[in-house]
Amino acid sequence: MIYWMPHAQSEGLPDGDLSTLGYNQAHKAAVWLAEKTIHSIRHSTDSEAERTAEIITRVLEDADIQPDRRLNVVAHAISRATLLTVSKFLDDTEAGTLVISRPDSLLDVLPRLCVNAAALQRVSTPHPTGLILLERYSLRRYTCHAWDLREHLR
Numbered sequence: 001m002i003y004w005m006p007h008a009q010s011e012g013l014p015d016g017d018l019s020t021l022g023y024n025q026a027h028k029a030a031v032w033l034a035e036k037t038i039h040s041i042r043h044s045t046d047s048e049a050e051r052t053a054e055i056i057t058r059v060l061e062d063a064d065i066q067p068d069r070r071l072n073v074v075a076h077a078i079s080r081a082t083l084l085t086v087s088k089f090l091d092d093t094e095a096g097t098l099v100i101s102r103p104d105s106l107l108d109v110l111p112r113l114c115v116n117a118a119a120l121q122r123v124s125t126p127h128p129t130g131l132i133l134l135e136r137y138s139l140r141r142y143t144c145h146a147w148d149l150r151e152h153l154r
Helices: 020-033 047-059 080-091
Strands: 002-006 040-043 064-067 097-101 131-138 141-149
Touching: 020 047, 040 047, 047 064, 047 097
Parallel strands: 002 097, 040 064, 040 097
Antiparallel strands: 002 131, 131 141
């Protein structure tokens, strides 16, 4: 399983720090993820994603953490190049990886890569730290098992 989530809530400024709520969201996600098999964390290079990843690695101490510029995709205007970038990233991503990126990069791209896309037609942008669970179906195709999973925030 690949776990993908938007970064925790920020103070609202571009490349700003996380809010107090954001710190709590990241910590709660880390505690929930500690029960899963997470061996690596990949995040976009924006500061909110990096900070979210750092908080999570305080709990998931053995996870390898690395930034990946391919996750800097902002999908306001979906293009073939954007889809290809994300699908190639996923091809290089092993099960047991947590991916952290901007929320606006998820809504237009991930449903198009999922074989169960019809079930995702009315999804909205995931909540900060709302998890998306992906499983490889075939080359460049995935099954989305959950969208905006928030049980860790309760």
